[in-house]
Every structure is written in C-alpha cells, then in structure tokens.
Amino acid sequence: MSLVQEHCPAKVMQLNDAEVQALLMEVKGWSVANGKLVKTFRFANYYETLAFVNASAYVSHREDHHPELHVCYNSCEVAYDTHSVSGLSRNDFVCAAKLDALVE
Numbered sequence: 001m002s003l004v005q006e007h008c009p010a011k012v013m014q015l016n017d018a019e020v021q022a023l024l025m026e027v028k029g030w031s032v033a034n035g036k037l038v039k040t041f042r043f044a045n046y047y048e049t050l051a052f053v054n055a056s057a058y059v060s061h062r063e064d065h066h067p068e069l070h071v072c073y074n075s076c077e078v079a080y081d082t083h084s085v086s087g088l089s090r091n092d093f094v095c096a097a098k099l100d101a102l103v104e
Contacts, residue, residue: 003093006094015088036088038078038079040078041076041078049074059099065080067095
C-alpha cells in the first residue's frame with residue numbers, strides 16, 4: 001500500500017534514522033530540517049496558495065495530524081513532526097504524501 005492510501009493511526013512510534021531515510025525516498029522534495037519533515041510548495045498567486053492551505057486543512061482534520069504552516073503570497077512551507085513521540089513518525093510521511101497528491 002502506498003503512503004497516500006494509508007491513514008494515520010492514533011498510536012505511533014518514533015522512526016529511526018534508517019526508516020526516515022527510506023521514507024524520504026517516497027516523498028519527493030521533502031527533507032528533514034531541525035527534526036521536522038519540511039517542504040515548500042510554490043504557487044502562481046495568493047488564491048492558489050490559500051486553496052492549497054484549505055485543502056491541506058481538510059487532510060489534517062481527516063487524519064487528525066496537523067503540520068506547521070508558513071503561508072506567503074505564492075508559497076506555503078509545511079513542517080510535520082509528531083509531538084507525542086518527540087520526533088518523526090510514519091504519520092508525518094503519510095500526510096506529506098497526501099499533500100503532494102493535492103498538487104499533482
């Protein structure tokens with residue numbers, strides 16, 4: 001099953017470095033910075049940026065897993081981590097894949 005087809009379970013475990021590196025290969029353009037899974041999405045204008053933000057809010061609500069968003073006129077930086085494990089979990093990568101699917 002691909003990441004985009006998975007759903008976020010409530011109970012997760014922190015990923016080790018090898019697991020993080022393997023999952024990074026499944027989400028293009030994402031990287032790990034300061035312990036968070038990060039990607040900047042770029043758009044033509046503010047309207048498209050906000051449409052993405054609203055769609056990502058739906059994904060976050062549905063999966064009950066919420067990122068940090070930094071919204072600008074034509075971009076949105078998304079940063080995921082899992083507070084309950086003080087690091088990265090599979091849920092971060094599942095949601096990253098779902099956001100990528102929004103812009104494909």
